[in-house]
Structure formats: C-alpha cells, structure tokens
Amino acid sequence: MNTIPRTLALGLGAALLQALMLIAFAWPAANIAPRDLPLAVTGPKAGLVADLLTARSPGAFQLSTPADEASARAAIADREVYGAIVTGEGPPRLLVASGASPAVAQQLTQIGQQLSGAPAARVEDVVAADSDDPRGTAFGAMVLPLVMSGIAAGVLLALFIPAIGGKVLGLVTFGLAGGLLSMAIIQGWMAVVPGSYPVLAAVAGLVSFAVAGAVVGLATVIGRAGIGIAALILLLVGNPFSAATSAPELLPQPWGAIGQLLPPGAAASLLRSVAFFDGAAAAGPLVVLLVWAAAALVLLGVGALRARTAEAQLPTREPIPVG
Structure with missing residues (x-):
C-alpha cells in the first residue's frame, strides 16, 4: 500500500473512531430516563400512588410496597431502592438518597413535586452525598x-x-x-x-x-x-x-x-x-x-x-x- 491510500485509510479510520466515541458518550447522556428504577411506596395510599406512577410512566419504576416508613428507610440504606414515597395525611413525603445517585434524587424530587402539587415538596435526603460534592x-x-x-x-x-x-x-x-x-x-x-x-x-x-x-x-x-x-x-x-x-x-x-x-x-x-x-x-x-x-x-x-x-x-x- 503506497502513501496516499494509507493516509486516506488512516484518516477515515480515525473519523470512524471519532463517530463511535461521540455515539458512545453522547447517546447515553441524551437518553437519561428511569427504566425499572427501584422505588418504594408505603403508607395507607401506597396502592393509589403506585397505580398513578405506573399509569403515568409505564416501565419507569420497579415498585415495592414495604410495610411502613421504617422498612422503606431500611430498604434505602441497604441499596434495595433509590428512594421512597411515604403517603399518609396530607401530601406525600419523599425520601431520597443522593449518595446513591444525585441524578436519581433530583428526578424523584420532581416526581414528589408533581404528586404533592407544591413547588417545594417535603423531601428528606436520608443518605446524602458528601457536603463538599452535593451534586456528585x-x-x-x-x-x-x-x-x-x-x-x-x-x-x-x-x-x-x-x-x-x-x-x-x-x-x-x-x-x-x-x-x-x-x-x-x-x-x-x-x-x-x-x-x-x-x-x-x-x-x-x-x-x-x-x-x-x-x-x-x-x-x-x-x-x-x-x-x-x-x-x-x-x-x-x-x-x-x-x-x-x-x-x-x-x-x-x-x-x-x-x-x-x-x-x-x-x-x-x-x-x-x-x-x-x-x-x-x-x-x-x-x-x-x-x-x-x-x-x-x-x-x-x-x-x-x-x-x-x-x-x-x-x-x-x-x-x-x-x-
């Protein structure tokens, strides 16, 4: 192979590698969304909230219904779920764990705001990220x-x-x-x-x-x-x-x-x-x-x-x- 074909082949190969790297790095970032995300729902209205989440976002969450709030907190601490929705009197409360994923905690916070109907939903970060790196x-x-x-x-x-x-x-x-x-x-x-x-x-x-x-x-x-x-x-x-x-x-x-x-x-x-x-x-x-x-x-x-x-x-x- 002489110089010109070899040069063209190297240039095309490098361009192909660049395209593959752009796809590999940009495609996942552009398609961030919950997919069977483990989430707990507890409290007297757990069934209602679970049905609402399933109807609103099919396939987004893998829902579990622990017996009470303490069990939901334990599931978060054991990394069985990323967060929990606690129902009861008044708007639902949200438990998140930014230590597990600040991105998930942010998305769950938005869901809590939608469920509560208030811009400042009651959210508790039970396993927080480091205070010097809150966004991870x-x-x-x-x-x-x-x-x-x-x-x-x-x-x-x-x-x-x-x-x-x-x-x-x-x-x-x-x-x-x-x-x-x-x-x-x-x-x-x-x-x-x-x-x-x-x-x-x-x-x-x-x-x-x-x-x-x-x-x-x-x-x-x-x-x-x-x-x-x-x-x-x-x-x-x-x-x-x-x-x-x-x-x-x-x-x-x-x-x-x-x-x-x-x-x-x-x-x-x-x-x-x-x-x-x-x-x-x-x-x-x-x-x-x-x-x-x-x-x-x-x-x-x-x-x-x-x-x-x-x-x-x-x-x-x-x-x-x-x-």
Whole structure:
C-alpha cells in the first residue's frame, strides 16, 4: 500500500473512531430516563400512588410496597431502592438518597413535586452525598482517571516489561500505590468521598489492578492488538455506560446492565457502597472486579506457559569438542 491510500485509510479510520466515541458518550447522556428504577411506596395510599406512577410512566419504576416508613428507610440504606414515597395525611413525603445517585434524587424530587402539587415538596435526603460534592460531580469525574491511568500502566507494562513475573510485580505495585495515592487525593485533599480510607484505597487499588491487568493480559496472549481491544472495551463501552454520574437504571438498556459488568461501572457502584452505605450491595461489583483481576492473572499464566513451551521446543546445540 503506497502513501496516499494509507493516509486516506488512516484518516477515515480515525473519523470512524471519532463517530463511535461521540455515539458512545453522547447517546447515553441524551437518553437519561428511569427504566425499572427501584422505588418504594408505603403508607395507607401506597396502592393509589403506585397505580398513578405506573399509569403515568409505564416501565419507569420497579415498585415495592414495604410495610411502613421504617422498612422503606431500611430498604434505602441497604441499596434495595433509590428512594421512597411515604403517603399518609396530607401530601406525600419523599425520601431520597443522593449518595446513591444525585441524578436519581433530583428526578424523584420532581416526581414528589408533581404528586404533592407544591413547588417545594417535603423531601428528606436520608443518605446524602458528601457536603463538599452535593451534586456528585467530583465523584463521577473520579472514575475516568482511574480507568485511563490503569490503561496507561497496562500499556507501559505490556510494552516495556518482557518477563511475566515482572508484569505481575508491576501490576501489584501499581495497584497498591495507585489505590493509596488516589484516595489520599480524593478523600484527604479534596474531601469529596466519605468512608474508611483503607477500604476506599483497597477498592481503588483493585480497580487499578483489574484495568491494567486487562490490558497486560490481552497484550500477552494476542499481542499489541490486545492493547487496542482492552482500551476500546474499557473506554468506549465501559466508561460511558459506567453510570458513575447517574445510575444504571437511567441508561438505555441493556447497556446500563452491561456497564456494571465492566470495571468502570463496577468501580462506581462499589465505591458508592463502601463510601455512603457501609458496604451494602457491595458483593456484586466486588465479584465483577475480582473476576477481571483473576482473568488478568489467568491470561498472564497462559502467556508464561506459552513462553516455557516455546523455550522447551528450541533445538539444543551439541557441545563442540575441543582439541
């Protein structure tokens, strides 16, 4: 292929990638809406309100009817629902959890205003976002740097560290140092995420290991093409569908659910659980990240086995007699 066709192909390929990135990042943001969003309705008029919500917004909510307000509050604290409508004498009251998703809390507040018929509905934020980050902007922006730095670390390890043992050591070092440093900045300096620093640092370290490990592992097994595949999966799919700034149930489906099976989405959910909800509903995203980390080690193990097999198949040279 001469220079002109190669140049045209590269330009068209870059334009196609740009179009795909615009679709991946802009399309979810332009289609934010509740889709089977878990919501509790309790009190003597719970059935009436549930019917009204179902008729007004079919498919928007996955409604449950706990016995009383205390049960509804417990469901919010356990991350079983994003909020609750409490009925009784007078207009309904609304319980939200901006710690779970400021975007959902805002949408539920609007619904509460519609139900109460008043511009200032009675809303209680039972699990609030950090006071230094009430809209969750810093929290949402935290996931992308974790992913991008993990990809960068994976690329460097894949290209410049030939030994499998060295790659593993580099991943462990990056995970430990990255987790400690990132949470020192986010929690210690910026103070935008509450919770236990060691736990948050461990989560950030696991995310760093899983992301970098995916890049290194794929590159080890299928070569440099693995770097591109990992980057596309983690950035082009994983990041825009991570729901770090919204919620999985606000994204177009099944992409919201798929995003939770990738490290960026699992990272956002796990960090919310340990930061705001004392670890409630942390098992699912933790398992996802552990599976990605384990898969990285398996891929590296395959690479090590291939290297040993190739070395064993090399022809042995007979010693040359002297004298």
